[in-house]
Amino acid sequence: MEKRDLENREVPLTALKDKETGKVTSIKAGRGIGRGKGWGFEKRLMDMGLTPGTEVTVVKSAPFHGPVEVLVRGSRLALGRGMAERIFVEIKP
Amino acid sequence: MTQKKLLIALAGNANVGKSVIFNYLTGLHQHIGNWPGKTVERAEGTLHYKGYTIDIIDLPGIYSLSTYSLEELVSRKYITVERPDIVINVVDASVLERNLFFTLQLMELETPMVIALNQIDMAKSKGIQIDVKKLEKLLGVPVLPTVAVKGVGITKLLEKAIETVEKGAVEKHPRAIYGEEVEERIEKLMPMLSNIHLLYPQRYAAIKLLEGDEEIEQEVSRIDKQIVAAAKKLADEIRSLHGHACSTVITSERYELAGCIARNAQKLVSPIKPTWSERLHNITTHRIGGYIVLASSLLLIFYAIFTFGGYTSELLNNFFYEWEPLVKGAVGAGIASELLWGGVIEGIIAGTTIVLPYIIPFYLILYFLENSGYLSRIAFLMDNVMHKMGLHGKAFIPLMLGYGCNVPACLGCRIMETHRERLLAAFVTTLVPCAARTVIILGLVGNFLGFQWALGLYVFNLVMIFALGRLAFKVVPGEPTALIMEMPDYRLPHAKTILKQTWFRVAEFIKIAFPLIIAGSLVLKLAEIAGLLEPITGVLSPVTVAWLGLPAVAGITLIFGILRKELALIMLAALLGTTNFALVLTPVQMVVFTLVAMFYIPCTATIAALVREFRWKKALFITVFEIVFAIFLGGIAFRLLTLFM
Numbered sequence: 001m002e003k004r005d006l007e008n009r010e011v012p013l014t015a016l017k018d019k020e021t022g023k024v025t026s027i028k029a030g031r032g033i034g035r036g037k038g039w040g041f042e043k044r045l046m047d048m049g050l051t052p053g054t055e056v057t058v059v060k061s062a063p064f065h066g067p068v069e070v071l072v073r074g075s076r077l078a079l080g081r082g083m084a085e086r087i088f089v090e091i092k093p
Numbered sequence: 094m095t096q097k098k099l100l101i102a103l104a105g106n107a108n109v110g111k112s113v114i115f116n117y118l119t120g121l122h123q124h125i126g127n128w129p130g131k132t133v134e135r136a137e138g139t140l141h142y143k144g145y146t147i148d149i150i151d152l153p154g155i156y157s158l159s160t161y162s163l164e165e166l167v168s169r170k171y172i173t174v175e176r177p178d179i180v181i182n183v184v185d186a187s188v189l190e191r192n193l194f195f196t197l198q199l200m201e202l203e204t205p206m207v208i209a210l211n212q213i214d215m216a217k218s219k220g221i222q223i224d225v226k227k228l229e230k231l232l233g234v235p236v237l238p239t240v241a242v243k244g245v246g247i248t249k250l251l252e253k254a255i256e257t258v259e260k261g262a263v264e265k266h267p268r269a270i271y272g273e274e275v276e277e278r279i280e281k282l283m284p285m286l287s288n289i290h291l292l293y294p295q296r297y298a299a300i301k302l303l304e305g306d307e308e309i310e311q312e313v314s315r316i317d318k319q320i321v322a323a324a325k326k327l328a329d330e331i332r333s334l335h336g337h338a339c340s341t342v343i344t345s346e347r348y349e350l351a352g353c354i355a356r357n358a359q360k361l362v363s364p365i366k367p368t369w370s371e372r373l374h375n376i377t378t379h380r381i382g383g384y385i386v387l388a389s390s391l392l393l394i395f396y397a398i399f400t401f402g403g404y405t406s407e408l409l410n411n412f413f414y415e416w417e418p419l420v421k422g423a424v425g426a427g428i429a430s431e432l433l434w435g436g437v438i439e440g441i442i443a444g445t446t447i448v449l450p451y452i453i454p455f456y457l458i459l460y461f462l463e464n465s466g467y468l469s470r471i472a473f474l475m476d477n478v479m480h481k482m483g484l485h486g487k488a489f490i491p492l493m494l495g496y497g498c499n500v501p502a503c504l505g506c507r508i509m510e511t512h513r514e515r516l517l518a519a520f521v522t523t524l525v526p527c528a529a530r531t532v533i534i535l536g537l538v539g540n541f542l543g544f545q546w547a548l549g550l551y552v553f554n555l556v557m558i559f560a561l562g563r564l565a566f567k568v569v570p571g572e573p574t575a576l577i578m579e580m581p582d583y584r585l586p587h588a589k590t591i592l593k594q595t596w597f598r599v600a601e602f603i604k605i606a607f608p609l610i611i612a613g614s615l616v617l618k619l620a621e622i623a624g625l626l627e628p629i630t631g632v633l634s635p636v637t638v639a640w641l642g643l644p645a646v647a648g649i650t651l652i653f654g655i656l657r658k659e660l661a662l663i664m665l666a667a668l669l670g671t672t673n674f675a676l677v678l679t680p681v682q683m684v685v686f687t688l689v690a691m692f693y694i695p696c697t698a699t700i701a702a703l704v705r706e707f708r709w710k711k712a713l714f715i716t717v718f719e720i721v722f723a724i725f726l727g728g729i730a731f732r733l734l735t736l737f738m
Contacts, residue, residue: 026337040161043340044577047157049191051345052337063380066477067486067576073352075188076374078473080485080576 013079013087014068016058022089024054041083049073056089099147100175101254104168104199105183106192107154108466108581110211112136113241114183115151116590118251125597133163134507142251150177156191156579158198160308162510172202173292178258180206181250186216186223186238187582189359193351196232197269203294207254208236209246215582220363228358233267242587268296271346274334278303278327285323289316303328304340370583377470378580387474391493398454398497402528405450413442428622435618440611443657444603447498451528452602455497456595459505464586469578476576482559483566484509485576488518492558495525499695500602502527503702513571516707520715521562523695523703526554529658530691536662538687541675546684554691561722605705606698613656613697636724641689642731643682644669654690656697661690681734685727693723 010025027042027050049072050056059069059076068084070077079087103111116123119138128135136151152171153164160166172180182199184192199206208228216223229236235253239246270276282299291298291312301309302324314321328339335342377386417434424430462468468490476486487508495502499522506518526534539547620626626649633648641647646668654661665686666672674683694716695703703712 041575041577043159043344044157044161046341046344047159047161047194048577048579049194049348051341051348053345054348060378060380062378062383062474062477064477067473069378069473069580073188073190073348074355075191076580076582078469078476078486078576078578078580080476080480082480083575083577 010088010090013056013058013070013084013089014061014081016089016091018058018060020091021055021057022091024050024052024056024087025090026052026088028086028088041086045079045083045087048077049075050087055092056087096146097144099145099179099255099258100177101147101149102152102172102175102177102180103149103183104152104172104180104195105154106156106185106188106195106579108579109154109183109185109192110239110241111151111154111183112594113587113590114181114209114211114239114247114250115149116587116593117241117244117247118147119149121593121596123593123597125601128167133167143255145255156195158195158202159304159306163512166308169202172199172204176204178205179254180204181209181254182206182234183209183211183241185581186210186213187219187221189216189221189223189355190348190352191579193232193354194348196234197347197351200232200234200267200269201294201297201300203266203268203297205257206234207250207257208232208234209241209250210236210238211241212584213238214240214243215584218368219582220361222360222362224358224360228354231354231358242585242590266294269347269350271343271350274331275303275343275346278331281327282320282324285317285320286313289313289320299324300343303331304343305338373583374470374580377467378473383470383474387471394458395496398451398458399528399531401454402450406446409446409449410442413438413445431622432615432618435621436615437611440614441607443614443660444607444610447529447606447657448599448602451497452501453595453599455494455501456598457591459494459501460591460594461586464584464591466581466583469580472576472578473580480574482521482562483574484514484518484521484562485574487576487578488514488521491518491522492525495522495527496531497528499523499525499527499699500606500702501598503699503706504598504601506706509574511571511574513569514574516711517562517565517569519703519706520565521558523699523715523719524554524558524561524692526551526691527658529696532659533662533690534687536659537674537683541678541683542680550684550687550691553688557692557726602698605701609697609701610656617653617656640724640728640731641685642735643686643689644677647686651689651693654696655694658690658696679738681731681738684734685731688730689723689727691723692719692726694720 011022013022016022027045054072057071059071061068065081067078067080070079103115105111115136115138118140120140122140123136123138125134125136133153138149138151140147140149150171152168155162155165155168158165158169160169171177180199182196184196196208210223210225210228213223225236225238235257237246237250237253239250241247271279279296279299282302283295286295286298293301293309298309298313302313302321305328310321331339331342337345376382420438421430421434424433471489472486474486475489479486479488488506490508491502491505494505502522502525503519506515506522509515509518534547534550538550620629629652630645630648634645637643637648638645647665650661650664650668653664666674669677671677678686700712700716703715
């Protein structure tokens with residue numbers, strides 16, 4: 001069996017292929033620490049259920065680097081590409 | 094006997110059927126406005142039931158009670174300051190975990206509450222069965238199953254709410270219990286808060302301090318800075334224990350708890366097979382098919398609205414003007430009759446011929462799309478494009494509305510999350526050529542220069558929208574925007590809710606736009622009677638004649654256009670004495686005139702909408718900017734086009 005070398009490594013959510021599932025490890029909110037730029041996003045992503053340890057399944061991406069559709073906690077979310085790139089996941093073996 | 098009063102608040106996530114329940118309960122006794130000083134919609138209604146006068150307030154649909162968005166802040170403040178007698182938490186049974194995350198936060202506010210477990214029919218068709226009794230026990234809050242679109246369970250829900258209020262205060266509020274490390278620190282913080290007076294319950298304040306909630310930190314530090322410092326220290330302890338920020342830990346644990354309750358109370362029965370809603374979702378978000386569906390629906394919608402609108406608008410116009418001799422005859426000749434007809438009545442006609450033919454169908458379709466769930470798919474497909482102008486996918490919706498009328502489009506910017514995004518979206522929206530401007534574009538350039546010229550102007554307009562959108566995005570400070578949006582399951586929209594939403598929107602439009610349109614007509618009529626139009630033409634001529642290369646009368650027409658854009662063209666015909674513009678205008682003049690009319694100012698009704706949403710200063714700024722921009726652009730175009738044409 002071929003093994004993808006992405007396994008067990010932290011990759012951005014956008015590296016997942018359609019139908020692949022990963023576990024959220026962290027959200028890199030961007031420049032600055034704490035409440036700098038992007039703090040609001042991190043909080044909002046958490047509030048939408050993307051907390052560390054949560055399983056996320058990528059359903060599909062919109063073309064031309066559009067948003068990503070994911071399944072989280074039984075509901076369907078659309079995440080902007082820039083946002084999805086900051087969510088890091090561990091691909092489930 | 095005096096009437097007993099009751100205040101009920103409806104709270105819950107977006108798209109859970111809150112507004113359907115609200116409409117079901119309140120019928121036509123509704124008032125829709127804004128929260129004081131906020132661009133957040135506030136829907137209130139009244140209901141009489143069993144000797145009670147019940148005021149119902151529909152809080153905005155939110156996912157959390159933190160302070161990320163205006164909606165969240167407004168809702169939290171309302172529950173803690175206004176203290177409704179009871180909160181009805183509307184919960185989507187088919188997405189229980191996410192919904193309970195919000196429920197747990199409501200419970201922390203220690204407000205009396207009941208839960209409406211809505212859309213149980215949809216949950217069932219997705220293979221989710223919920224044990225209502227068990228859920229009730231796990232939460233410690235009454236739970237009532239409802240199917241709001243069919244009116245099932247609403248009366249029982251209301252009765253349970255009243256019963257819960259009548260029973261009075263509970264001894265101990267049910268609450269979410271966190272992990273040991275967090276609980277320990279909440280316990281440590283609580284005694285420090287016991288001596289100070291806060292709007293919020295002590296435990297809630299303690300949790301929020303650990304989460305680093307800015308608003309509560311500010312409130313507490315005004316009384317005692319030490320407490321905030323202590324909370325920060327405790328939060329740091331949790332961070333080093335868990336390796337994540339304390340707010341992350343608390344949110345995680347809250348979600349775990351919600352998930353645990355959901356899993357305990359629900360049973361997944363039949364294997365999940367694709368339902369019609371699922372299939373529709375796959376088609377409408379398909380990387381190719383999705384865009385085809387989107388483009389064809391938009392074309393169809395616009396074609397239908399413009400055909401219907403054009404026809405009805407003319408019919409209404411003819412109908413109204415048949416009355417002109419009669420009215421004038423009744424009042425007699427003279428200034429009074431001129432003012433009455435030319436000012437007041439023509440203002441009313443102007444408004445009516447926009448509202449009935451265009452605004453009503455627009456809203457009906459909009460709410461149909463919104464309630465069915467399609468709007469979120471449009472936002473998904475268009476996110477990418479909207480990012481190019483610094484906005485995210487949801488902004489496409491007001492932009493699309495703008496092609497019909499800018500007023501609902503400006504109000505529609507409320508779907509954006511932050512004030513900044515709302516302002517940026519509204520600014521861009523006012524540049525979109527609405528139905529009235531389309532009349533000018535097609536009537537002048539389209540008719541006399543050919544369709545390709547009209548199309549060219551539309552494309553140019555889009556380019557300008559992009560450019561100005563980007564510019565505004567760079568200039569206005571704030572966080573970048575990003576799309577985080579739930580895409581709810583498709584469902585059949587509830588006809589009555591759509592009708593009511595449309596009705597209240599139209600009423601709002603009339604309230605905002607009519608007084609201004611009438612006042613504007615009166616002022617112009619007065620200016621005309623006073624013989625001020627001639628001198629104004631003279632004053633404007635350096636701009637209109639020298640800079641823009643237009644005939645002198647164009648200045649007056651553009652002033653009338655502020656009232657209603659298509660008046661600019663109608664007046665132009667009247668003042669030039671012909672509708673065959675080819676005889677009196679050069680092709681360059683036609684293009685320049687249309688270009689200026691396209692950008693030069695939001696119409697009075699749109700300005701009113703901007704003032705209402707963003708206050709005078711910002712509305713004025715947008716207005717002045719657009720005037721200057723349009724004149725600048727027109728002058729450049731005049732010079733460039735003269736070289737070619």
